[in-house]
Amino acid sequence: MGTRLRLAALWGTALAVAGGAAVAAWAWARARGRLRRRAAPLSARPAAVAADQGRGHGKQILVLGLDGAGKTSVLHSLATNHVKRSVAPTEGFNAICINTEESQLEFLEIGGSESLRSYWTMYLPKVLLLVYVVDSADHARLPTAKQLLHQLIQNNSTLPVVVLANKQDLEGAYCITDIHDALALSDIGDERKMFLIGTHVAEDGSEISSSMKDAKELIAQLVLESQ
Template identity: 75%
Template sequence: MERGKGKEPEKEKIREKGKEEKEKKEVEKEKIKGKEKGKETGKEEKNKCREEEKKERETEKEKEQLEGKDKEKKDNNALTKPPLEPLEKNKQILVLGLDGAGKTSVLHSLALNKVQHSVAPTQGFNAVCINTEDSQMEFLEIGGSEPFRSYWEMYLSRGLLLIFVVDSADHNRLPEAKKHLHQLIGTNPILPLVVFANKQDLETAYRITDIHEALALSEVGNDRKMFLFGTQVTENGSEIPSVMQDAKDLIAHLAADMQ
């Protein structure tokens, strides 16, 4: 009987040991599950981060595209937007005419008293101040291509006088120049008009009398002061022709009378 009782503790020890082994296995299983879960969570986190990075890149790309479009719009607006409206006491001398007529070259030559060629047509507005012995004149040239012609009449009401430049050798566009000129002067019956029949040095250029007829200048009105000059800007850097100096003096006189 005593020997049987001695075996009971051993059985208990075996049970306890088995229980401990079982618990260890459960713990190991939980650890493995935890690691696997951690791996899955890590994968999910990585995938989530990748998705967020992708979205951020797409968002940045969209922003750049929008900024590019805004910049393009701003650049386009910069070309077509008129300068600040001049005060009434600072009315300007308007220089208008079709693109390619030579407005910028004429204007810069008058300002410098030397022939100054312009390479490209004015894309927008070109303001120039010209000093004389008695005064300072403010000129505003507006581009002659189609997008800028809508501004011509807008600025005409604030002009001291109108200088209209035509290409004497461009016969095909003289009717178009005539149409725009008469539309302009029709809105103001007394505004002084100075016409530059430019590029007189070219062999195909119409002479002064031909330009007078082609532009129907006899119809501009009896109450208007009107002058026609044949001009040319040939040798870059040379002194301006005497006729351009005469035109400059006349413009200064007309501007003084209108102020």
């Protein structure tokens, strides 16, 4: 039957990719109540420390994507509920912890430059969820983003994946259906939970967009269901 989506619901403009078809996700029942969160960003950590964290509580979320996709800005937005655009790319590892009512979410971002991509597969077996960030306006590198994503998950048919089609506010950015096609998400198995959400970060200091809140809700729910 394709992917069996066990999420009760989801707010926002996400697409759930199931059995090769993009299906509009439905609204998460408000009766469950929104998760209340307290965010506490952690400092960037070297490889050795990040490796220890990966062996910690088993609730880690790996955040990957090409350099310049906006991974660090996305993480800061998720942690603080406010926008802070990142200027310099992550050179190494960046760890952030977000507390919710139900659990503690441990995010580990690994830089997307060519020299760091070899670390990606090392950490993949340790995590509950992969968040893959792409620059929706960087058309030239979408084929590379596609290739790397497919290589990452080819040996793990059940790892949940949330793809963030970031920088939707930029001129020329592909919409999420175009990103879906560019990344060939329909070709990625039918046994995993996979979601595609269009995101962007606004001006520094402003509150995060509704799409970013949707992503945060979804990630928290997927982690709960994966434990």
